[in-house]
Amino acid sequence: xxxxxxxxxxxxxxxxxxxxxxxxxxxxxxxxxxxxxxxxxxxxxxxxxxxxxxxxxxxxxxxxxxxxxxxxxxxxxxxxxxxxxxxxxxxxxxxxxxxxxxxxxxxxxxxxxxxxxxxxxxxxxxxxxxxxxxxxxx
Numbered sequence: 001x002x003x004x005x006x007x008x009x010x011x012x013x014x015x016x017x018x019x020x021x022x023x024x025x026x027x028x029x030x031x032x033x034x035x036x037x038x039x040x041x042x043x044x045x046x047x048x049x050x051x052x053x054x055x056x057x058x059x060x061x062x063x064x065x066x067x068x069x070x071x072x073x074x075x076x077x078x079x080x081x082x083x084x085x086x087x088x089x090x091x092x093x094x095x096x097x098x099x100x101x102x103x104x105x106x107x108x109x110x111x112x113x114x115x116x117x118x119x120x121x122x123x124x125x126x127x128x129x130x131x132x133x134x135x136x137x138x
Contacts, residue, residue, distance in 0.1 A: 003042065003045065003046045003049065004046070004059075004060075006042060007039055007042055007043060007046065007059065007060065007063065010035040010036070010038055010039045010042070011035065011036075011039065013035040014032070014033070014035040014036050014039075017031070017032040017034075017035065018032055020032075028078050029073075029074045029077035029078045030074045030075070030078055032074070033070055033071075033073070033074035036063075036067075036070045037067070037070060037071070039063045040063055040064055040066070040067035040070070041064075043059075043060040043061070043063035043064035044064045046060040046064075047060050047061060047064055069088075069089060072087075072088040072089075073088055073089065075088075076088045
């Protein structure tokens with residue numbers, strides 16, 4: 001519980017720094033993303049602890065695997081690297097080698113049959129960047 005409180009406090013600090021950066025624009029994006037850089041190693045430790053004690057981990061897994069994405073987005077926002085946004089955002093995500101890049105959650109769209117049962121019609125993937133990507137499987 002103490003680890004979860006620490007992670008949530010770091011995420012709150014990130015949100016406050018983002019708001020401050022957007023309003024004033026006085027500091028670098030790398031400084032704004034520093035709480036997320038600290039969240040990732042703490043999340044790895046929380047994942048190890050959670051797996052050993054049979055606890056469910058959702059937020060911790062997402063925070064621990066997205067460290068590269070956090071780094072490249074901060075570098076791109078500060079104009080240190082000049083790569084396209086697609087390249088910067090495709091490094092992260094749970095398993096960055098998936099297509100489309102960054103997709104980490106999957107849900108099945110279900111439609112009701114005339115008899116009342118549900119049928120899976122099309123799988124969808126949720127991208128952490130806030131985009132729903134429909135993929136047709138054969």
